[in-house]
Amino acid sequence: MTIPFNNPDRPNSYIGKTVPRPNATKLVQGRGRYVDDIVLPRMLHVAFSRSPLAHAKIGTIDLDEAKAVKGVVRIFTGADLAEVCTPWVAVLAHLKGLKSPPEHPLAVDRVCWVGEPVVAVVANTRAAAEEAASLVVVDYEELPAVTDTMTALDKDTPIIHPEMGDNLAFRRLHEEGDVDAAFTTAHKVVSASFRTARHTGVTLEPRSILVDWNPAEGQMTAYHATQAPHMMQTVFAKHLDIPESRVRVICGDVGGSYGIKVHVYPDEVATAAIAKVMGRPIKFIADRLESFSTDIHARDHEIKAKIAVDADGKILAIDVDDWTGIGPYSVYPRTSAIEGNQVVNLCCGPYDFANYRAQTTVVFQNKTPTCQYRAVGHPIAVAITEGLVDMAAAAIGMDPVEIRRRNMYPDDAYPVTSPAKMMFEGLSHHASMDKLIEMMDYDALRADQAEARKQGKYRGIGIASFIELTNPSPFMYGIGGARISAQDGCTVRMDPDGSVVALSGVTEQGQGTEAMLSQVVAEGVGVLPSQVRVITGDTQVTPYGGGTWASRGAGIGGEAALQAARALRGSILEVAAAMLQADAGHLDIRDGQIVDAETGEDRMPLEELGRIVYFRGDTLPKDLPRELVQTRHFITMEYPFAFTNGVQASYLEVDTDTGVVTLLKHWCVEDCGRVINPQLVDEQIRVGIVQGLGGALYEEIHYDEDGQLLNGSMADYLVPMAAEMPDMVVGHVETPTKESELGAKGAGEAGTAGAPAAVMNAINDALRPLGAQVTEMPFTPERILRALGKLQD
Amino acid sequence: MTDLFRDKVDVSMMVNGEPVEARVPAGQHMIDFLRLELGLTGAHASCEHGVCGACTIRVDGDAVRGCLMLAAQADGAEVWTVEGLTDTSAISDLQDAFVERNALQCGFCTPGMLVAAAELLSRGGVLSRAEIREHLSGNYCRCTGYEAIIDAVESVAKGRAGKGTA
Numbered sequence: 001m002t003i004p005f006n007n008p009d010r011p012n013s014y015i016g017k018t019v020p021r022p023n024a025t026k027l028v029q030g031r032g033r034y035v036d037d038i039v040l041p042r043m044l045h046v047a048f049s050r051s052p053l054a055h056a057k058i059g060t061i062d063l064d065e066a067k068a069v070k071g072v073v074r075i076f077t078g079a080d081l082a083e084v085c086t087p088w089v090a091v092l093a094h095l096k097g098l099k100s101p102p103e104h105p106l107a108v109d110r111v112c113w114v115g116e117p118v119v120a121v122v123a124n125t126r127a128a129a130e131e132a133a134s135l136v137v138v139d140y141e142e143l144p145a146v147t148d149t150m151t152a153l154d155k156d157t158p159i160i161h162p163e164m165g166d167n168l169a170f171r172r173l174h175e176e177g178d179v180d181a182a183f184t185t186a187h188k189v190v191s192a193s194f195r196t197a198r199h200t201g202v203t204l205e206p207r208s209i210l211v212d213w214n215p216a217e218g219q220m221t222a223y224h225a226t227q228a229p230h231m232m233q234t235v236f237a238k239h240l241d242i243p244e245s246r247v248r249v250i251c252g253d254v255g256g257s258y259g260i261k262v263h264v265y266p267d268e269v270a271t272a273a274i275a276k277v278m279g280r281p282i283k284f285i286a287d288r289l290e291s292f293s294t295d296i297h298a299r300d301h302e303i304k305a306k307i308a309v310d311a312d313g314k315i316l317a318i319d320v321d322d323w324t325g326i327g328p329y330s331v332y333p334r335t336s337a338i339e340g341n342q343v344v345n346l347c348c349g350p351y352d353f354a355n356y357r358a359q360t361t362v363v364f365q366n367k368t369p370t371c372q373y374r375a376v377g378h379p380i381a382v383a384i385t386e387g388l389v390d391m392a393a394a395a396i397g398m399d400p401v402e403i404r405r406r407n408m409y410p411d412d413a414y415p416v417t418s419p420a421k422m423m424f425e426g427l428s429h430h431a432s433m434d435k436l437i438e439m440m441d442y443d444a445l446r447a448d449q450a451e452a453r454k455q456g457k458y459r460g461i462g463i464a465s466f467i468e469l470t471n472p473s474p475f476m477y478g479i480g481g482a483r484i485s486a487q488d489g490c491t492v493r494m495d496p497d498g499s500v501v502a503l504s505g506v507t508e509q510g511q512g513t514e515a516m517l518s519q520v521v522a523e524g525v526g527v528l529p530s531q532v533r534v535i536t537g538d539t540q541v542t543p544y545g546g547g548t549w550a551s552r553g554a555g556i557g558g559e560a561a562l563q564a565a566r567a568l569r570g571s572i573l574e575v576a577a578a579m580l581q582a583d584a585g586h587l588d589i590r591d592g593q594i595v596d597a598e599t600g601e602d603r604m605p606l607e608e609l610g611r612i613v614y615f616r617g618d619t620l621p622k623d624l625p626r627e628l629v630q631t632r633h634f635i636t637m638e639y640p641f642a643f644t645n646g647v648q649a650s651y652l653e654v655d656t657d658t659g660v661v662t663l664l665k666h667w668c669v670e671d672c673g674r675v676i677n678p679q680l681v682d683e684q685i686r687v688g689i690v691q692g693l694g695g696a697l698y699e700e701i702h703y704d705e706d707g708q709l710l711n712g713s714m715a716d717y718l719v720p721m722a723a724e725m726p727d728m729v730v731g732h733v734e735t736p737t738k739e740s741e742l743g744a745k746g747a748g749e750a751g752t753a754g755a756p757a758a759v760m761n762a763i764n765d766a767l768r769p770l771g772a773q774v775t776e777m778p779f780t781p782e783r784i785l786r787a788l789g790k791l792q793d
Numbered sequence: 794m795t796d797l798f799r800d801k802v803d804v805s806m807m808v809n810g811e812p813v814e815a816r817v818p819a820g821q822h823m824i825d826f827l828r829l830e831l832g833l834t835g836a837h838a839s840c841e842h843g844v845c846g847a848c849t850i851r852v853d854g855d856a857v858r859g860c861l862m863l864a865a866q867a868d869g870a871e872v873w874t875v876e877g878l879t880d881t882s883a884i885s886d887l888q889d890a891f892v893e894r895n896a897l898q899c900g901f902c903t904p905g906m907l908v909a910a911a912e913l914l915s916r917g918g919v920l921s922r923a924e925i926r927e928h929l930s931g932n933y934c935r936c937t938g939y940e941a942i943i944d945a946v947e948s949v950a951k952g953r954a955g956k957g958t959a
Contacts, residue, residue: 020892027900028888028907030835030875037834127818204839204847204901204935255837255901256935288840510899510936679895683941687898690938714844714933722939723930727922751938 002736002743005523005674011590011600012526014519015742018679019529021515023253023508032253035208035225040281043210044073046271047129047284049119049136050293051111054147054366054707055160058109058118059139066121066135071128075136076120076274078106085273086239088264090330092480095337098170098362100330101161105270111140112160112328113368114709115293117267120274122282130287145366145707149302149325152363160328160364169330170337170362174344176419177355182317186308190391195776196380196756197700198300201373202719205255206286207295209268211275220247222272225254227262227507228547233539234483235264235333236272251537257509258374258691260295262549264332267294292712297701298339298373300325301380307388308355313396313403317355318348320384324362327369333482336370337362342377342469345420348385349467350429350645351407356419366707372549374691378468378753386464386757387764387775394768400463400761401437404647405430408465422467425638427645428733429465432669435731436463436647440667445651452653453769459664462650462762464754470672470746471555471642471737473635487635488552489543490561492521492568494628496614498592498606500527500568503535505545506557511748512680513553517561519677520742524565525572526589527606543631551746554676555642556634559740563632566741571627576609578624634740642737642745646670648689648754650762656770656788659781661697661763663726670750671733674743681747682730688751689728694720696756697778802865808833809877817864824848824859826867827874835875835904839933846932849905850874856912875904884911887949896945898936906932910946920950 005015026032049066063075087102107118119136123129144158151157152167159167183189210223220242226232229249237244254261271284286294301324308316322343326336340360347358393403408429409416417423445461452459477484491503502521508514514534522529535541543560546552569589576594577584580603588597594604612619613626620626636642649667654660668685675681698718702710711717736743756777763784764773772787785791800819807813808831817826822841827833827850839847841860848859851873878884884907890896897903906929913920913928925946926939934942 021895024892024895024897024900025888027897027903028875028891029879030833030904032900033834034837034901036828036838127820202933202935203899204845204933205837205899206839254899255839256899258935288842510897512895512898683895683898683937686938686940687936688938691935713842714840715842719933719935720939721930721933722926722943723923725926725939727940728938 001741002738003741011588012523014523014529015676018677019515019519021512022518022534023514034205034253034255035210035223036285038210038223040210040212043281043283044122044124045126045129045283046120046122046274047126047133048117048267049121049133049138051107051114051116051118053111053140053142054114054145055143056111056140057143058107058111059141061119062137065137066132069128069132069135071123071125072121072132073124074122074278076106078104078108078118081105081270081273082108084240084277085269088239088332090332090335092335092477092482094480095170095335095341098330098335098337099164100169101164103266103329103332105266105273113366114707115290115368117270120270122274122278147365147367147703147705147707149300149323149363149365152325152365160366167364169326169364170340171360172341172344173359174420175357179317179319179355179357182355183308186316187311188392188395189306189308190388190395191306192387192391192775194303194305194384194387196299196301196383197695197777198297199695199699199701200292200295200297201258201260203256203258203260206288206291207261207265207268208285209271210281210283211272212281213276213279215279218246220272220276222249224249224251225261226251227257227509227549229507229537229539230505230544231484231547239269240273240276248540251507254509259372259549263296263334263371265294288714289712292717293368293709296331296371296373297368298370299380299695300370301343303384305384305388307392309392309396311396313393313398313406315351315353315407318388320347320358322358322360324360325365325367326362327367328364329369331369331371333484334372334477338372339370339377343381345422346377346381346467346469347420349418349422350409350465352409353407353419367703375749375752378466378749379692379695379756382464382466382753382757383760387760390761390764401433401442404463404465405433422643423639424643425737426735427643428671428735429645431733432645432647432671433465435733436649436667436669439669439729439731440649458654458656458766460652460654460762460764460766462758462760462765463647464757464761465647466645466754468644468746468750468753469641470551470644471636472550472552473640475640476550485544485546487633488545488556488560489631489633490557490564491543491629491631492525492561492564494568494572494606494610496610498610500525500532501535502532502561503542504557504561505543505547506553507537507548509548511684512677513548515680516554516558516676520558520561521565524562525569527592531592543633551748554744555740555746558676558744559742560632560634562742563634564630567630567632568628571625571630572609575613575624575626576604578621579609579612580604636739638739642739644670644672644745644750646750646754648758650758652759652762652766654763654766654784659784661779663693663724666726666728668728668751668754669731669733670747671735672747672750673734673736673745675732675734676744684747685730685751686728688749689755690720690725692752692755693725693759695777696759700778804865804868806867806870806872808872809874809880819865821864822860823862823864823867826864827859833874833876837901837904846909847902847905849908849932851908856909875907886952887911887914890945890949894941894945896937896941902932902934906934906942914946914950914953919954920947922947
């Protein structure tokens with residue numbers, strides 16, 4: 001049912017073209033309106049006294065000094081807020097066995113990680129609130145902290161939540177075929193350990209929320225930097241005992257999300273609870289230390305894995321044992337078991353083989369909670385898979401491109417179901433690999449590598465194929481009982497001046513959602529993109545929807561917009577046909593004009609139709625429908641997820657004296673189905689790659705054995721900077737999903753999914769002549785020197 | 794600390810071409826003064842310890858971290874933020890290039906990035922990509938991967954150099 005948008009000369013041909021973002025100009029002029037820019041009458045600020053210990057009992061709380069600070073209005077403890085806010089438990093029914101204790105907005109009896117909010121201080125300035133929070137004296141009785149993932153289930157490790165019975169949050173074993181037999185008889189078996197570091201999103205705009213409670217109307221309004229306004233509406237309503245219809249969440253400009261801003265945070269719920277108690281607007285803007293210690297972390301995984309291949313390089317079996325520590329609570333409402341679950345689902349995704357076993361073990365620990373961050377689970381699964389495949393290729397003396405070509409699903413094999421039981425509608429691994437090899441000129445690069453090696457330079461080429469999960473159905477969260485919409489909607493209306501307004505349930509975080517919607521609607525109705533005003537991020541205004549996560553904006557939100565736009569086009573043409581006494585089938589809308597479909601001759605501008613419908617409806621036939629507003633919703637039904645695929649390559653040089661890696665160039669070919677806006681898709685790929693490069697080379701949250709966060713500042717936690725990043729070449733293969741008219745799948749995670757594996761394989765390609773190998777991210781100079789045996793203490 | 798915040802300092806400065814007189818808390822950062830007292834919300838507070846560059850403003854001709862400077866230190870200074878640089882069209886070619894190349898996504902780093910890039914461009918001449926990357930290495934962007942920003946600044950440098958010789 002996918003519409004071909006291939007003819008570039010068709011009328012209103014905006015889908016598939018680079019169209020400027022309608023909201024970019026205001027942002028370069030500093031006219032964005034982020035939550036911290038909003039000031040409301042009688043607004044107060046809240047700051048939090050947070051736990052300095054990883055695990056402790058809360059004793060007496062002395063607020064005298066804090067109360068004495070000028071400007072302090074009121075102070076709340078965990079017990080205070082427990083009276084007005086019910087706790088939450090982050091489990092999902094389809095993640096069998098997942099457990100997590102109730103969590104409150106402020107810790108009540110016990111703190112379980114460094115940074116957990118304990119006391120909330122409300123004052124008339126942020127400075128006063130912070131000062132008073134620093135004067136709150138809590139008598140903590142320190143408890144033993146659990147910080148090591150691999151020993152969390154040992155008998156002599158303390159149990160963080162005794163009522164849970166043990167420190168196991170979730171475990172899932174998936175087994176397909178006869179794995180043990182395959183390993184026993186295989187030509188070659190290669191084993192390896194991998195580690196991905198705990199890292200975090202570092203959004204430049206910290207988490208931000210401003211909540212107003214109007215008791216006269218019984219209405220809560222939350223201005224919130226969030227990816228999922230409707231989900232937050234439900235959460236505030238449920239836990240603060242407000243009818244859902246009386247909670248409005250407004251999401252204006254958001255300064256970066258990457259998955260960080262799609263979760264329920266205790267301090268944000270506390271802010272809403274305090275606003276309700278005080279009947280005044282309360283603002284909370286996290287500072288940078290709060291960001292590092294309380295934004296969700298991700299990817300703290302330790303993995304043992306092995307691969308079996310035959311003499312021809314065919315993969316016979318893969319066995320993965322994945323462990324992750326998620327902090328003391330599963331994060332509400334998406335849960336913290338998804339990342340490990342994704343590792344099981346996504347490992348070995350590109351490859352056609354029979355025997356697969358993977359287990360994920362998810363344990364509690366006394367560190368910041370982890371949850372979904374850009375490309376959830378993908379970078380881990382791709383690093384394991386592509387690392388193993390490269391090691392197997394080296395073990396049997398095969399080129400890394402060749403071994404992949406021998407194992408990837410043929411492009412004409414689809415639909416197929418993988419050994420992990422993932423259903424693939426249509427992928428293009430071989431076409432993507434062919435394009436990549438051509439773009440990077442693989443043979444020339446190998447020649448350059450050989451030439452460099454003669455000069456004593458260690459350069460490496462790394463390849464990483466991958467699959468990416470996008471366009472999730474209710475199988476992601478809904479079937480587990482979470483009120484997280486997989487459906488999304490769009491209302492498109494024509495106003496009297498002939499302009500079009502599109503209200504969408506998906507949100508803008510800077511990735512270009514509004515540009516994408518404007519061009520889809522422009523093409524669907526037949527107007528210029530500049531004639532389309534897009535409104536997102538207001539639960540009182542837009543259709544109910546899931547928001548922006550799991551690369552669903554274009555595939556789900558875009559499809560709803562296209563269907564609504566085409567419905568509006570039909571309504572407009574019905575009125576036009578009556579006005580022009582013509583057959584609607586012979587009319588078209590182009591560039592905001594009703595035209596003769598065959599000749600393209602102008603018949604009437606849309607504003608004339610608007611004038612008649614809105615002001616002289618008396619001149620139209622009595623029974624003529626004149627609904628110039630249409631709403632459509634879209635949900636995927638045939639596949640649980642729309643998988644995409646791609647392949648990346650990294651070319652880099654390792655300084656074997658210093659251990660420093662210099663990235664020379666990076667390539668990515670990916671297939672997100674219909675490309676709606678080439679520039680925006682390319683930029684999604686590029687930034688995704690850079691976030692992946694950060695995980696590969698720099699980003700690592702450090703804790704000591706007592707659970708103290710050691711690098712909670714931007715000076716100590718390294719992220720990619722302009723000087724170290726390579727130029728990136730991006731190419732596309734387009735295999736539209738047949739589930740929608742638009743045919744779009746997601747593109748937001750592809751870059752992050754593949755980049756760390758590509759870099760790891762490139763480093764190991766460079767170091768192979770020296771007999772060294774790294775598999776623990778990030779690949780810091782120290783780790784590389786240790787692998788080379790140059791650092792041994 | 795309390796006493797520190799109670800201390801007030803009288804300052805007088807030019808902000809975006811307009812005279813400003815104020816009595817500021819001695820401990821107030823310049824970025825907070827601009828945002829909270831003057832309503833100039835273009836520059837942003839992000840790391841608040843001089844690393845990320847989101848608060849970069851122009852003070853007496855230099856690109857300066859608004860979070861590492863006290864408002865009291867700006868007494869007598871000439872201060873420009875993205876709002877003033879927009880009103881005077883001083884960086885309109887750079888802003889246009891950012892929009893055309895999509896050298897921004899969420900826009901939070903952009904005002905600071907523009908001030909830093911404008912400082913480099915003001916030195917004139919054709920810039921290598923490595924020079925641009927090096928100069929902007931004090932400004933974080935988590936959304937673009939930097940390449941589009943480098944492209945935009947490079948195109949403006951070329952455009953300005955072309956005009957100069959024409």
